[in-house]
Amino acid sequence: MYAFPYQSTDLMRSIRSACREISYSEQPVRMRSIRFFSMAGRTLPVTGLINPALVWICYKENKVEGVEELVILSLLITGILAGGLGALLGLGGGVVVIPILTILFHFPIHTAIGISLVGVIATSTGAAIFYVREGKADIRLGMILELGTTLGAILGAVLAGYLEEKVLYLLFAAMLGYNAYSMYRKTNKGELAASVENQCAVIGIPGYTVRNIPLGLSLSGLAGIMSGLLGVGGGLIKIPVMYLLMGIPLKVACATSNFMIGVTAAASAFIYFFNGSIKTVETVPIALGVFLGTMIGTRINNRISTTALQKVFVVVFIYIAVQMLLKGLGR
């Protein structure tokens, strides 16, 4: 039997024991339903909604085996969510994946970061395939900035190994807070209200000159560190740096950032991979889900009001930021 790595965590242990108790009990149905609800109630405050859902399925199917398939399925759904939201909101998806993995699934944060980086690469690659508008990306500029981001990413990945889990949670919460704030300003400003993909529908690029290269390079290094450390795309920093600081047209900045995000994540992903941080069986459903989600997200992009979605997610991000903060402070 494949030793599912987290058999010793709350998630697996509680689900297994709950399923075992319910399935193997010889009591009448009424007693079993009472047991089920008490189990669900006990697990709910600790680990969110996944546990009761899985316990419910065990209860209905009356079995103990098959927990792994269910976890794989829920990981797939997580990936789809991340890919879809990433495509719609213009994120890398890492901000969605890591909280779900750490809060709901109880993965250690280093593993979650590794897995999230794979998802970020999937998002970036998937989106790049759909938008052959890579022609609109300033690959030259991207390459120069990549010198900074990749070095930063390696630094961040190595640093993450030295930092305690709690510190990473707190840093992540801070980043999420900033994410929520910048998204809030986007929804208010109106002109930047559309998602990254919408903004990148280019009709023609005026000529432009690039300014502030050294500063842009160092800030890109910072974005790289953030990417390697926290497992996110880093577009959060890269796009404003290019657009506001270096005088790049917004649409070019978006396309270039998409190109850069994949390369930056790859720089740190290798480190996490050979570290053993990327648990294969858990990563694959997420990566597949992200590809699917990106495809779905880019297709329904036109039918969904991105502004409304962004407003909803300002609140969601704040909520998640608080959760991560609590985790960082020791629950």
Add this chain to the structure above:
Amino acid sequence: MERNTRSTNIIISNVLRIGSGVSVTLMITGLVLFLVQGHTVLSSPGTLHLSRIVRGAAALHPVDLMTLGIFTLISTPFLRVVSAAWVFLLIEKDKRYFLVSLGVLVILILSLLVPGVK
């Protein structure tokens, strides 16, 4: 120049398509085998050496297949940079940015050598 750019974009996009196609195929195959074969253990625990993983994948070990798929996925951006370097050198004859891309490639390869801390 405009036509050149478009055809090179098509080349790069195809490279990406092939790369992600290969990785997705490996991952799906591995996952299906994993679920069907009933959660068999990794061929050899612990060591993450590429040669062992490739050998295991050739032998159709589900987890090794999936691991190889992930590795391919992570390598795809690497291919992006290689294609760009190629384009800079041969098609657009831009030596300076060829060197910049080469620099990024060197850094990416460097990341393979960093031991990292667990």
